Amino acid sequence: xxxxxxxxxxxDVLHTWxxxxxxxxxxxxxxxxxxxxxxxxxxxxxxxxxxTGIAFGAALATGAGGDxxxxxxxxxxxxxxxxxxxxxxxxxxxxxxxTGPGAVYCRGVEYDGIGVNARTGKVTWQQKAKDVNGGSSxxxxxxxxxxKVLYTYADHAPGAPRAGTDLVALDxxxxxxxWKHELADDSRNQASxxxxxxxxxxxxxxxxxVAALDDRTGRxxxxxxxxxxxxxxVAIGGVPYLMCSPDSEKAPQRSAIVRLDPATGKPRTVATVxxxxxxxxxxxxxxxxxxxxxxQRSFRDSGPATLTRVDLSSGKVSQYPLDGLxxxxxxxxxxxxxxxxxxxxxxxxxxxxxxxxxxxGLKLRKDSREPTMRELASAAAVDLDSRVAYYLxxxxxxxxxxxxxxxxxxxxxxxxxxxxxxxxIAPELMVYDHGLIGQIGGELFRIKPVxxxxxx
Amino acid sequence: xxxxDHERFRDFVDARWSAxxxxxxxxxxxxxxxxxxxxxxxxxxxxGRWRHIDDPEGYVRKVMYRQQISRWRLxxxxxxxxxxxxxxxxxxxxxxxxxxxxxxxxxxLAQLTPRQRTMLVLRxxxxxxxxxxxxxxxxxxxxxxSTTHRSLARLRSLAPELGAxxxxxxxxxxxxxxxxxxx
Numbered sequence: 142x143x144x145x146x147x148x149x150x151x152x153d154v155l156h157t158w159x160x161x162x163x164x165x166x167x168x169x170x171x172x173x174x175x176x177x178x179x180x181x182x183x184x185x186x187x188x189x190x191x192x193t194g195i196a197f198g199a200a201l202a203t204g205a206g207g208d209x210x211x212x213x214x215x216x217x218x219x220x221x222x223x224x225x226x227x228x229x230x231x232x233x234x235x236x237x238x239x240t241g242p243g244a245v246y247c248r249g250v251e252y253d254g255i256g257v258n259a260r261t262g263k264v265t266w267q268q269k270a271k272d273v274n275g276g277s278s279x280x281x282x283x284x285x286x287x288x289k290v291l292y293t294y295a296d297h298a299p300g301a302p303r304a305g306t307d308l309v310a311l312d313x314x315x316x317x318x319x320w321k322h323e324l325a326d327d328s329r330n331q332a333s334x335x336x337x338x339x340x341x342x343x344x345x346x347x348x349x350x351v352a353a354l355d356d357r358t359g360r361x362x363x364x365x366x367x368x369x370x371x372x373x374x375v376a377i378g379g380v381p382y383l384m385c386s387p388d389s390e391k392a393p394q395r396s397a398i399v400r401l402d403p404a405t406g407k408p409r410t411v412a413t414v415x416x417x418x419x420x421x422x423x424x425x426x427x428x429x430x431x432x433x434x435x436x437q438r439s440f441r442d443s444g445p446a447t448l449t450r451v452d453l454s455s456g457k458v459s460q461y462p463l464d465g466l467x468x469x470x471x472x473x474x475x476x477x478x479x480x481x482x483x484x485x486x487x488x489x490x491x492x493x494x495x496x497x498x499x500x501x502g503l504k505l506r507k508d509s510r511e512p513t514m515r516e517l518a519s520a521a522a523v524d525l526d527s528r529v530a531y532y533l534x535x536x537x538x539x540x541x542x543x544x545x546x547x548x549x550x551x552x553x554x555x556x557x558x559x560x561x562x563x564x565x566i567a568p569e570l571m572v573y574d575h576g577l578i579g580q581i582g583g584e585l586f587r588i589k590p591v592x593x594x595x596x597x
Numbered sequence: 598x599x600x601x602d603h604e605r606f607r608d609f610v611d612a613r614w615s616a617x618x619x620x621x622x623x624x625x626x627x628x629x630x631x632x633x634x635x636x637x638x639x640x641x642x643x644x645g646r647w648r649h650i651d652d653p654e655g656y657v658r659k660v661m662y663r664q665q666i667s668r669w670r671l672x673x674x675x676x677x678x679x680x681x682x683x684x685x686x687x688x689x690x691x692x693x694x695x696x697x698x699x700x701x702x703x704x705x706l707a708q709l710t711p712r713q714r715t716m717l718v719l720r721x722x723x724x725x726x727x728x729x730x731x732x733x734x735x736x737x738x739x740x741x742x743s744t745t746h747r748s749l750a751r752l753r754s755l756a757p758e759l760g761a762x763x764x765x766x767x768x769x770x771x772x773x774x775x776x777x778x779x780x
Contacts (some may be wrong), residue, residue, distance in 0.1 A: 147753075150702045150759075151706070153702075154702045154703045155623060165611050165614035174644065177645070
């Protein structure tokens with residue numbers, strides 16, 4: 142066969158082939174929009190919420206202090222807002238909230254789940270915990286909502302001295318528990334259970350394994366285990382990944398990003414990095430890890446750090462030096478970390494360069510019993526449409542900073558009952574329909590900031 | 598995304614899904630799940646810039662090429678050699694030369710590595726010039742030329758029935774001028 146014949150034959154084969162069932166699946170565009178929203182939500186809320194609250198609190202407070210002197214130009218700050226509703230939830234202690242279509246869902250000590258109408262603020266349903274004196278995990282999270290099922294946590298053996306933790310699927314419509322699955326430990330943070338396309342990845346049955354569960358039935362689809370590493374579970378673009386760091390000094394001093402096939406759990410190491418690392422979050426198709434670069438013994442110690450950026454598509458690893466571990470929320474290529482004395486510091490997720498820092502001007506009270514401890518501000522809630530990063534303090538003060546320059550664009554206030562200082566515990570703030578939903582203890586509110594017109 | 602953009606995106610996806618899936622199937626070697634994933638990833642990326650894209654189809658196709666090249670870079674050699682069967686619907690050898698040829702070429706294409714097949718898909722299915730392929734994949738024209746040449750050589754080795762090339766170097770389309778829009 143000469144070249145022309147081969148040329149024609151290849152063209153013929155390629156052009157005449159049609160895949161089976163090539164028509165678009167029902168509402169595929171809607172599914173893509175929702176998939177992208179989930180990705181943005183993950184990126185905006187970040188996996189660092191729990192970490193910023195507790196584990197890395199000290200590092201954050203000292204990691205990136207001071208101002209870089211490059212203050213953004215002054216601009217008008219709006220103090221206008223529209224408080225749409227404010228609700229006092231039943232029960233005394235609330236651990237975490239999340240938003241779903243038309244509703245806010247929270248869980249706490251006395252309730253495994255509660256639903257609040259996002260339009261009116263009225264409590265529409267509630268699922269009481271079996272043991273209302275169970276333990277709390279105030280820096281915890283809710284795994285999420287999918288197809289009218291709320292995934293939450295509950296005590297495995299209510300009332301027992303060591304109750305354990307179940308991952309629970311609650312049907313929002315019928316208020317029935319669809320299934321429960323016991324987790325390896327009582328961590329109820331963002332890595333304990335992660336929704337991915339095809340199921341939910343649970344920290345089970347041991348601390349060094351994961352189980353992929355069918356999200357409708359709770360049936361175990363596959364499991365994967367590992368050794369000599371601590372691995373965070375995350376879902377990126379709907380695909381489950383493990384972010385693994387050595388679990389001791391005796392373990393091989395390498396961190397790894399492992400992709401798990403959603404259908405089979407088959408692992409594939411995307412990249413390895415020397416030394417222990419902490420998972421910061423994702424920026425598009427890249428994973429950001431933080432590492433210690435100044436001989437620190439633990440991530441709690443302040444000091445120089447390394448930002449590692451791993452491209453998930455190519456496995457390419459890029460590393461950049463930083464003055465401190467930039468744990469925080471990632472939004473559109475910017476890492477928003479907490480700095481010293483109630484400040485926010487923005488780093489480029491592309492190269493670790495410090496972009497701006499800004500005093501938030503929030504009220505974070507010190508704990509009189511433990512002077513080194515103080516209240517925490519919420520993690521940043523970023524509205525990418527207006528490019529504003531919002532923060533909330535436990536006293537009800539709110540601020541909005543320009544994502545790109547750090548300029549103050551909005552200040553707000555919600556009246557909340559006075560409460561004792563709870564050091565190390567942060568309120569929660571979520572972007573919802575161009576506004577904000579916040580939770581401080583048992584207070585839940587929805588507020589719409591009125592931003593100054595751009596260019597003013 | 599405002600309702601108007603959403604509507605435009607929905608219309609585009611409904612209208613072009615099958616064409617994009619067809620390309621993705623060829624690029625991924627017939628793996629339906631990977632193909633759908635590839636299309637969805639490309640559409641998600643387009644969605645983020647929807648308002649600013651003049652040529653959505655061109656943009657999405659380019660993202661698919663690049664995404665696919667990223668995937669093959671990621672893969673280990675042992676994975677590059679395995680993939681699902683490509684055209685299953687080529688028919689049965691019925692003794693007529695045209696049908697036999699289609700089956701032979703189809704089976705050989707299915708045995709190429711993703712990298713080799715992607716290059717051939719861009720050249721022969723998308724009808725891109727060497728320059729356009731190089732631009733789409735972010736490599737040099739020389740790389741496109743040599744990879745295409747090697748792909749065709751491997752195609753011949755996988756299917757001895759194709760015979761030796763009459764002019765070894767002339768196997769690939771030689772013109773750098775675009776051959777027109779994709780079908």
